[in-house]
Amino acid sequence: MLEIATPETIMFWALAPLSVIAALGMLVVKKAVHSAILLAFVMVTLAIFFIAQGAVFLGVVQIVVYTGAVMMLFLFILMLVGVDSSDSLTETIKGLRWIAIAAALGFGGLMIALIARATLGRTAIGLEIANSDGNVEGIAMLLFSDYVLPFEVISALLITAALGAMVLAHHQRTNRRPSQREQAIARFRTGSLSDAAGLPGPGVYALHNAVDVPALLPDGTPAPTSISATLKARGDVIESAPFQLDVVDPTIKEEK
Amino acid sequence: MDPYNYLYLAALLFTIGAVGVVLRRNAIVVFMCIELMLNAGNLTLVTFSRMNGNLNGQVIAFFTMVVAACEVVVGLAIIVAIYRSRRSASIDDASLLKR
Incomplete structure (x- = not known):
């Protein structure tokens, strides 16, 4: 055919x-x-x-x-x-990946076989008659007649969800926020004095000036505290070695 | 066109979403896979509506969308709350009851 x-x-x-x-x-x-x-x-x-x-x-x-x-x-x-x-993507349960794929094949095969069995020899009616007044009007008619109670209930559900999200995301301080003076005193009393003036900024080089390159210490090693921990965790940090003065080629190239 | 093809597509997408829920370890990705399953269910409902020639299926799909929106809001708030206390969004780390 x-x-x-x-x-x-x-x-x-x-x-x-x-x-x-x-x-x-x-x-x-x-x-x-x-x-x-x-x-x-x-x-x-x-x-x-x-x-x-x-x-x-x-x-x-x-x-x-x-x-x-x-x-x-x-x-x-x-x-x-x-x-x-x-x-x-490492699996915590041994062989979970293959079990999951096998289960999915079984489940999907079952679903497809079921659909094929259930729809065999049926023809779809189509929505031409139901949509004759327009799809939005048809849904509105149903929603505000037969389904008006579920509609009201679902509005209560929405409000409850909004309140629940607010409660879950609410964060209450259990202790007082330390004042600036207390923070300054604590900075000198605890830890090393090298951090007392604040953490060092990122490296500023002739060829690269951005927060993803660590600054260099006097002995030529990169300063670990000059980079945000977030960037480090994300792996977006560039080595600072190729930007050092004695590594960079200082000769001025002729522009053509 | 035979509208039953949409049912096969929905079954496939639902299965893929279920596999994602089992396989992925990131709570947010697991959540997105659940959304995929809900969407596949909606496609089934819309196809049923077309097969039977009335709009009831579409109204129920509409309700499903609202419920899914609520579920996303609450679920993501839970993920943020867990992340705040445990500094991790991996579903394997939230296993306090096991120990």
């Missing part, structure tokens, strides 16, 4: 493999930020699928709420937490 390709068919077979590849990529990329970007891509393709299936309202909500708000929230939390959370 020769089937004429509709635009939806072309769209589906173009985007569905891409979304599956992006979802698989989420599993294998190392950095959480890359996972977030791949997830945003999957969500946008899903929004396109929603709109193609007549769910215009949900497609827009998917983009606004998921790729807009939820993914932004994820990225904010990644900025807060993600500095040292470079995900180690």
Whole structure:
């Protein structure tokens, strides 16, 4: 049977493999930020699928709420937490990876077989009649008639979640914040006097002037305290050795 | 086009999300995989709505989105709270009950 390709068919077979590849990529990329970007891509393709299936309202909500708000929230939390959370792909339980893949193959095969069995010989009705007044109007009619109680309950859920997040993220000081005077006194009384005047700044070199290069001590070794611990944890520190005066080639090259 | 293909796609995405929850150790990535599973569920609901010719599936998908948003807000707040006390976002470090 020769089937004429509709635009939806072309769209589906173009985007569905891409979304599956992006979802698989989420599993294998190392950095959480890359996972977030791949997830945003999957969500946008899903929004396109929603709109193609007549769910215009949900497609827009998917983009606004998921790729807009939820993914932004994820990225904010990644900025807060993600500095040292470079995900180690080492497995803590021995053989977990293969067990998981085998279980996934079994589960996915079962699902696909079930869907194939359940949809055999059925034809979809389509949403032309249900959407005849417009998709948004149709959803509004349902939402404010049959589903008005769940709608109210879910608003209570949203408020509860907002309050819960505020309670969980609230941080109460258990001790008084030390004053500037007390901090200055403590700096001299404890620790070494070399840090009393504050930590050294990063290196300033003729060829490189940024916070990712440590300053040099008088004996030529890089000063470990001149670099932010965050940069160190992220591994974004450059060696300062190639910027030293006796290493850098001082001859002026003729500009052509 | 046969809308049942969307169901197969949703099943695939759901399975991939489940594998991610099991395999990844970073709490935020685990969370994103849960979001992927919820999204796959939404795609199934929207496809069911089209198959049956009424909008009930879409309304339920809408509710799912709201619940997922709540879940993200609370879950991320929990992750931040754990990170604050344990300085780690790895799900293997939050194992106080085991010891």
